[in-house]
Amino acid sequence: MKNKQIILVKKPEGMIDESHFAAVFTDVPAPKDGEVLVKNRYVSIDPYLRLLTEEPATFSRGVQVGSRMESWSVGEVLESKSDAFKPGQFVVGYLGWQEYGLAEARDLRRIDPSLAPLPAFLGVLGMPGITAYFGIFRYGKPQAGQTVLISAASGTVGMTAGQLAKMHSCRVIGIAETEEKCHYLVEELHFDRAINLSQRSLIEGLKEDAPEGIDLYYDNVGGETLDNALLFLRKNSRVVICGMISQYNVKTPYALKNFDRLHSARATLKGFIVADLMSQWPEAISKLERWVKEKKLKHKENIFHGLENAPKALHSIFTAAPIGKTVVEV
Ligand SMILES: NC(=O)c1ccc[n+]([C@@H]2O[C@H](COP(=O)([O-])OP(=O)(O)OC[C@H]3O[C@@H](n4cnc5c(N)ncnc54)[C@H](OP(=O)(O)O)[C@@H]3O)[C@@H](O)[C@H]2O)c1
Structure with a gap:
């Protein structure tokens, strides 16, 4: 089993597009104690990703040439070396543009997929x-x-x-x-x-x-x-x-x-x-989930298909942004 990833191959000067990225294949990592292996189902496309590619990086954890693109994603637990997660559960994590991601259990949030379509957990519920x-x-x-x-x-x-x-x-x-x-x-x-x-x-x-x-x-x-x-x-x-x-x-x-x-x-x-407010996110998430459930808060998602189209999806939000949240189905 190989892990397809999208890496940055050159720093953009001006508009970011497909020419700044390439697909590579690596081995799927094996979880160690306390870790969870997740199969990404959707990766998030957000404007700040462009800032991660700045030189020097606008955010502390920028993406360097040759490194995998960072992003939020929603996926399914494949293998768990933590009591907190079981295979088959759905989670949100900061796993990046790749098919399989490894995370410490404490860095994953379990989600209830009956509440909303999975991409919504990267948008209104993310x-x-x-x-x-x-x-x-x-x-x-x-x-x-x-x-x-x-x-x-x-x-x-x-x-x-x-x-x-x-x-x-x-x-x-x-x-x-x-x-x-x-x-x-x-x-x-x-x-x-x-x-x-x-x-x-x-x-x-x-x-x-x-x-x-x-x-x-x-x-x-x-x-x-x-x-x-x-x-x-x-x-x-x-x-x-x-x-x-x-x-x-x-x-x-x-x-x-x-x-x-x-x-x-x-x-x-x-x-x-x-x-900066991450410790307070649970307060926001519980309210947003309630309002979505009560249909007080509407949401809309746009799906690109295929991880290799993530760069195209990123370019699109700066040039011809659709209505609502853009994600890529892995
Ligand atoms: N402070 C934070 O922690 C934080 C967190 C998340 C997001 N943000 C920021 O919030 C903003 C919106 O993010 P989002 O998640 O809503 O993005 P999004 O869902 O991807 O939508 C992008 C939006 O930006 C507009 N846009 C694109 N290029 C533009 C341009 N050159 N001039 C004016 N509008 C442009 C698009 O609409 P039109 O094509 O109709 O203009 C679209 O509505 C971004 O600036 C993002 O960086 C900040």
């Missing part, structure tokens, strides 16, 4: 959903009746964050790039408004849809969208910097022009990385 939970409630602190603006609103974090803000009786405006995405946000997820950037600028859209301004901007994209959103901050508003996807593949970062708006609006700006 790291991106947890990010939206803490980003909205811990840092965004929305109050009922307030106006919340969310960028990349049809992505996993954005669509979850928007629904959480709606559950909190806020007025939610999403930003997306196509009519189909805006239709989905309003008709399926009950956002109050959606601004289609291919039809009107953010400034035009907010003049029409938020003439009184915004109380919370949940930023997933950075760049010009963040800059323009700053112009609409109300007094005592908050800006949560969750991500900057528009900047991950560019060589020259966008320079903000409207930073002074934070001062005049007495606004607070908070950046965060969800990995």
